[in-house]
Amino acid sequence: MKRQFYFQDDRSNKFWTIELVGNESITTHGRVGATPRQTRKQFATAEDARLGIEKQIAAKVKKGYVQGIAPEYAKPDWTSMAMSDEVFWRIISLFNWKKTGEDDAVIEPAVEALAEMSVDDIKRFEDILTEKLHALDTEAHAREIGEEAYQFDRYFSPDWFLYVRCVVVANGPSLYESVLADPTEMPKDIEFESLLTVASTAFERKTGQDFDHVPELSYESFRNQAGWPNSEKT
Structure with missing residues (x-):
């Protein structure tokens, strides 16, 4: 059968x-x-x-x-949605990992969907992304990123740490929550900087203007004071 x-x-x-x-x-x-x-x-x-x-x-x-038999399929109407944590993760899930190695192509489906939403929703997407990257900005997580891991006695790249944190968010809520709870599960020696361009690219595509939104928090490394209690850089 x-x-x-x-x-x-x-x-x-x-x-x-x-x-x-x-x-x-x-x-x-x-x-x-x-x-x-x-x-x-x-x-x-x-x-x-x-x-x-x-x-x-x-x-x-x-x-x-x-x-079973597939029910009638309705393509998402992004224009009718308001940005939320759930919608944020739905946008992230659109990444086309079959295009791995071509970062612009990977993020394109997400950019396309986000550009259909309102300007305020695009800004809120950036806020949520920043909040999640900020939460991962801790010394414990920085010590678990592979060869470039944080140590007191050697050079540490804040930019690389940010780009590794991007990998966590880009891979969805399950990995994000797992890594947030257990820093040892941080990805090793891999980056996805292009995540940082999703909102700005969508905004520029929608409005034809530069994206100048500045979230209240910062996703830059060493900005989460609670995550770096012993660092002089926060």
């Missing part, structure tokens, strides 16, 4: 089916409404095929696929 699954989020409306025919699994997948792509895989026995299918299903469910 063919089993059907779907996945929907703010930028995806996809389906995936799988069927056991003898010793062979047959899958189809693609965007809802598009021509499906088919994959066939042979197994040594029917039991091996059954186990292989269950493994594939488990992997899809882990990624967020739901069994």
Whole structure:
């Protein structure tokens, strides 16, 4: 019997089916409404095929696929939304990591969505981003970023620490909350500076003007005094 699954989020409306025919699994997948792509895989026995299918299903469910027929899909109407913590994370989730290595392309879906929102919402996005980066600006987190980790007796790059903190936020609320609670989970030796340009690019695209909004907090390193109680730089 063919089993059907779907996945929907703010930028995806996809389906995936799988069927056991003898010793062979047959899958189809693609965007809802598009021509499906088919994959066939042979197994040594029917039991091996059954186990292989269950493994594939488990992997899809882990990624967020739901069994059943996809309900009608409504593309998000960003113009009708007000910026909030929830909407902030929805915007972040639009990053296209298939374009990793091309940072402008990674952030483009988020910039496009944010530019549809109001000027005040764009500014609020920047405020929320700043708040989250500020919260990660602690000595404990700075000591866990890999080769460039903070130590008293050697040079430390405040900019690099900021860009590593950007990686945490760019990867969504689950990682953010985990790292905020446990600094040892900080990403190592990786940066995503382009996160800092999302609001300014969206604002400039919407208005044709430079983005001069200054949040109350600062995301620059050493600005969170509570996170650096023993530092002379705060």
